[in-house]
Amino acid sequence: AQSVTQLDSQVPVFEEAPVELRCNYSSSVSVYLFWYVQYPNQGLQLLLKYLSGSTLVKGINGFEAEFNKSQTSFHLRKPSVHISDTAEYFCAVILDDKIIFGKGTRLHILP
Amino acid sequence: GAGVSQSPRYKVAKRGQDVALRCDPISGHVSLFWYQQALGQGPEFLTYFQNEAQLDKSGLPSDRFFAERPEGSVSTLKIQRTQQEDSAVYLCASSRDGYRGEQYFGPGTRLTVT
Secondary structure (H helix, E strand, C coil): CCCCCCCEEEEEEECCEEECCCCCCCCCCEEEEEEEEEEECCCCCEEEEECCCEEEEHHHHCCCEEECCCCCEEEEEEEECCCCHCEEEEEEECCEEEEEEECCCCEEEEC | CCCEEEEEEEEEECCCCCEEEEECCCCCCCCCEEEEECCCCCCCCEEECCEEEECHHHHHHCCCCCCCCCCCCEEEEECCCCHHHHHHEEEEECCCCHHHCCCCCCCEEEEECC
């Protein structure tokens, strides 16, 4: 079965340090890739998406992600995190018009 | 402008009761999605509407789950004879252009079946 894997359920990181949240998917065909963020007590909102073109995608709030077809990955990165980045981050993949979400990674920002 | 709204925000139902969850999408968004999110999990797709047409209901877990969008705007997800395993947050999202477009999510309805 096709799947999306977010290996880290929680990631603690110090404020102003860089962070990478990992996402891998299982597919050998073209996919569309998304990262959504859920801030405490809020609904999910789109951070960034890859549909085609440049493999490096920039999103809101200083986040970026790189599509790596050979490694079937779409890792999310930010060079310097802020306390306001505390949230849960979900990777999502569209395969054959089916959307599949990962289980999420909770980002904890340490002071 | 107004985002996606869902009501009620919280619902407690006794096992065996029927429940109805409402979603008001963003005005003009033709696509509407329902998801189920269990504790500690990501959203799982339930069903998808394009205007009033239900194009995909492959994610509905059983025939106790039914969704409709009769006029292509407001949608209702109905669960009949609720079971404890139905306890979850039910999310609604809308978009301008199907799966590839940005989905705008509502705050969800937390359903607890006792």
